Amino acid sequence: MKLLTLNFLTCARKQCKSTAAAFPLHPKEAELEQVEIDVNPLFIKNMLPRLDWEAMKVLTQELGLPNLPAETPAAEELANEDGEPSQTLKDLHILLMETSIATGKLACGNCGHEYAVKEGIANFLLPSHMV
Template structure:
């Protein structure tokens, strides 16, 4: 499961709809794997406006990535620092995969299991 997808996931439990604590889902016991993918600055520039930067930085810190800035880059690539941030963002979002673990909602505590890189979002009947 690529970390990019986490930016678009929220808890599916009915009682969590509208709760700020249901996004982002937080990783626990995450086993990470790096898979090199060609760097695509155009893709990053296009996806950047859609990213919730607070969610991305929270997830990054929880997984041990400490090199993203507190504020979202503008994607201009005008400076060497901007290039480095975009490279780091590429590594985090595109090359880092969670192969095992779980994502937990901070609102209701429900855990979504991740096995072999696939998250299980099927809910038991009592939570639908």
């Protein structure tokens, strides 16, 4: 499960849908893996406005990854004068696209329910008594 995906997930329980504590889900016992893929500057530039930057900063802190800048980088910061990807863009690419959770759990900050992640796939099916 790519770290980018976590920026769009919330707890599946109905009672958590209306609370701010249900987002972001907090990784526990997470085992990270990196799979190298080609840099796509346009994709990163288009994703930045859609990201909840504060949630991404919390996520990187909880996983022990390098801290993100205080503010979302501007589009101009993502390319050098010669049009090549900047170091900021490369770092964001590694964080958002190449880094993923292989195994572990995702916990809701509101109800505490934990969703298992196995082989990079999170199981969001709830037991019948929690639906």
